[in-house]
Amino acid sequence: MANNVTVPRSRRRLSWNNPGFRSLIYQILVLGIVGVAAWYLVSNTLHNLAVRNISSGFGFLDREAGFAIGESVISYQPADTYGRAIWVGILNTLRVSVIGIVAATLFGTLLGIARLSKNWLLSKVASTYIEVMRNIPLLLQLFFWYAIITEVMPGPRDALNPVPGVFLSNRGLKLPSLAGDGLDWVMAGVGVAIVAILFAGHWARKRQAATGQIFPLGRVAVGLLVLFPVLGWLASGASLELDVPALKGFNFVGGISLSPEFAALLAGLVIYTSAFVAEVVRSGIQSVSQGQWEAAGSLGLKRGRVLRLVILPQALRVIIPPMTSQYLNLTKNSSLAVAIGYPDIVSVVNTTLNQTGQAIEGILIIMAAYLTVSLSISIFMNWYNKRIALVER
Numbered sequence: 274m275a276n277n278v279t280v281p282r283s284r285r286r287l288s289w290n291n292p293g294f295r296s297l298i299y300q301i302l303v304l305g306i307v308g309v310a311a312w313y314l315v316s317n318t319l320h321n322l323a324v325r326n327i328s329s330g331f332g333f334l335d336r337e338a339g340f341a342i343g344e345s346v347i348s349y350q351p352a353d354t355y356g357r358a359i360w361v362g363i364l365n366t367l368r369v370s371v372i373g374i375v376a377a378t379l380f381g382t383l384l385g386i387a388r389l390s391k392n393w394l395l396s397k398v399a400s401t402y403i404e405v406m407r408n409i410p411l412l413l414q415l416f417f418w419y420a421i422i423t424e425v426m427p428g429p430r431d432a433l434n435p436v437p438g439v440f441l442s443n444r445g446l447k448l449p450s451l452a453g454d455g456l457d458w459v460m461a462g463v464g465v466a467i468v469a470i471l472f473a474g475h476w477a478r479k480r481q482a483a484t485g486q487i488f489p490l491g492r493v494a495v496g497l498l499v500l501f502p503v504l505g506w507l508a509s510g511a512s513l514e515l516d517v518p519a520l521k522g523f524n525f526v527g528g529i530s531l532s533p534e535f536a537a538l539l540a541g542l543v544i545y546t547s548a549f550v551a552e553v554v555r556s557g558i559q560s561v562s563q564g565q566w567e568a569a570g571s572l573g574l575k576r577g578r579v580l581r582l583v584i585l586p587q588a589l590r591v592i593i594p595p596m597t598s599q600y601l602n603l604t605k606n607s608s609l610a611v612a613i614g615y616p617d618i619v620s621v622v623n624t625t626l627n628q629t630g631q632a633i634e635g636i637l638i639i640m641a642a643y644l645t646v647s648l649s650i651s652i653f654m655n656w657y658n659k660r661i662a663l664v665e666r
Contacts, residue, residue, distance in 0.1 A: 318633065333629045334359070340624055342616045344532050355625050362621030363642050369535065369617070370604045370646070373542040377603060378596075380543060381550025386580070388555050399551070406548035412609055414545055419537035419613045429524050438517045438528070446531040447518035462505030466497040473497075487582075534615035538607065546603045553599065557592035558584055589661055597654040601647050608643070618642050 287294055322329050334356035341351050346364040349357060387399035406414075423443050427433065432442035438449040451459065470493075477488035518528035531539075561584050569579040610617040619639060626635035 322633075329631075329633070331631075331634055333625075333631050333634070336629075338625070338628075340628070342621065343614070344535065344616065355629070358621055358625065359618065359638060362616060362618035365615070365621075366604075366607055366610075366617040366642070367646070369538055369542065369610070369615070370607050373539055373546065373603050373607070374600050376539070376543045377546040377550055377599070381547035382554050384547060384551035385554025385558065388551060389558060403548045403551050406544055407552075409545075411541060411545045411606055412612060415537060415541040415609055415613050418540045418544075419533065422533040422537055429520055432520075432525075438515075440518055440520075440525060442525075443533065444524055444530075445533045446536055447525045448529040448531070449515055449517045450527075450529040451515060458505035458509035459502045460505075462501035462503070463498070465505075466501040469497050469501070470494045532615075534610070534613050537613055538610045538615045542603055542606060545606075546599055549599050549602075550596065553592055553595045554588075556595075557588035560591045561587045586661075590658075593654060593658040593661070597651060597658075600650050600654065604646055604650065605643060 289295060319329065335354055337351075338353055338355045338358040339351050340358070342349055342358060342361055344365070345361040346368055347361060349361045384399050384403060387395050388403065390396045390399070422445070426441060426443040429440075429442045429444055432440040432444075432447075434440055440447040470490075473488075473493055474490055477490050481487055516527045518525040518530075558580075565583055565587065566579060569583045570576075574582070607617060608619045611620040611623065614620070622635045622639050626632045629635075
């Protein structure tokens with residue numbers, strides 16, 4: 274008959290020789306030092322502000338701003354509040370960041386693929402572009418593109434007209450736009466089309482995994498992007514028209530206007546960041562073993578199809594982490610817009626704190642804005658990275 278032996282539980286001793294106990298004490302000490310330092314800085318700052326009769330707090334956000342902003346995504350007048358002015362700056366930063374991320378990703382991916390091309394000339398041109406653009410500071414590139422647009426480009430009367438309805442001058446880029454009561458219906462159709470494409474892509478991946486048959490998602494996506502906006506246009510009573518820019522007096526009226534500041538900032542961010550994105554894509558593609566190319570080629574697939582269906586899906590697992598850093602860099606580099614006069618969050622807050630004297634609050638607003646945007650990008654990219662990661666069985 275087996276003896277039941279009860280093994281006594283070992284008590285955790287509060288001894289300095291216990292590594293766990295020492296670690297806990299060190300963490301408490303560090304946390305205490307950080308707390309004391311934060312308390313000292315805050316109390317000292319509040320005391321200095323009180324001695325100098327400088328008001329603190331965010332109450333100034335409800336006061337009238339009294340200054341104009343060159344361009345804004347939402348309506349804004351100088352009679353609006355500082356809070357709305359700062360919101361305009363945040364939206365301007367988001368606009369150039371989102372467009373820049375999309376454009377830099379597309380252009381940089383093409384550059385990275387071109388650098389690996391078997392065409393000697395194409396490969397060398399891409400390599401030269403990447404090396405040159407990566408080693409010229411972004412601020413100098415912004416000054417260069419701003420000078421090109423404002424000094425080299427002709428005036429509105431002699432504006433370049435590469436495509437009917439598109440005009441490029443020292444006043445910026447003028448593009449046709451849609452106008453009318455049916456615009457909301459058309460945009461709703463675009464939104465429905467995007468959702469339908471996402472569902473179709475999810476279904477197509479499941480279908481391919483189950484049957485091996487490839488669904489022509491690209492052609493279907495183009496069809497949906499055309500079909501649903503047209504249906505929205507018809508549902509609105511076809512009350513939609515094309516607003517084409519036209520020269521009247523000394524400038525263009527109508528259409529969409531991209532200011533020289535916005536165009537220069539966007540061009541500089543995309544050209545600079547795309548060079549780094551190209552290197553990320555190149556390294557990701559080269560991380561996939563050559564055997565994958567040979568195995569896919571033995572099935573009769575063309576090189577472009579092998580790259581799109583076999584290599585890039587595997588390379589994404591290597592590309593996504595450093596690509597996240599490039600997206601964050603582009604967003605933070607947009608703060609250089611103040612150098613060429615684009616009204617981003619930094620420019621608007623600088624004007625605000627110069628008028629109100631609320632320097633600390635202004636800096637905190639800028640920090641909070643960039644921190645929120647950066648964390649949002651990181652959370653999304655980390656979610657996507659986990660989604661495409663290999664799952665071991």
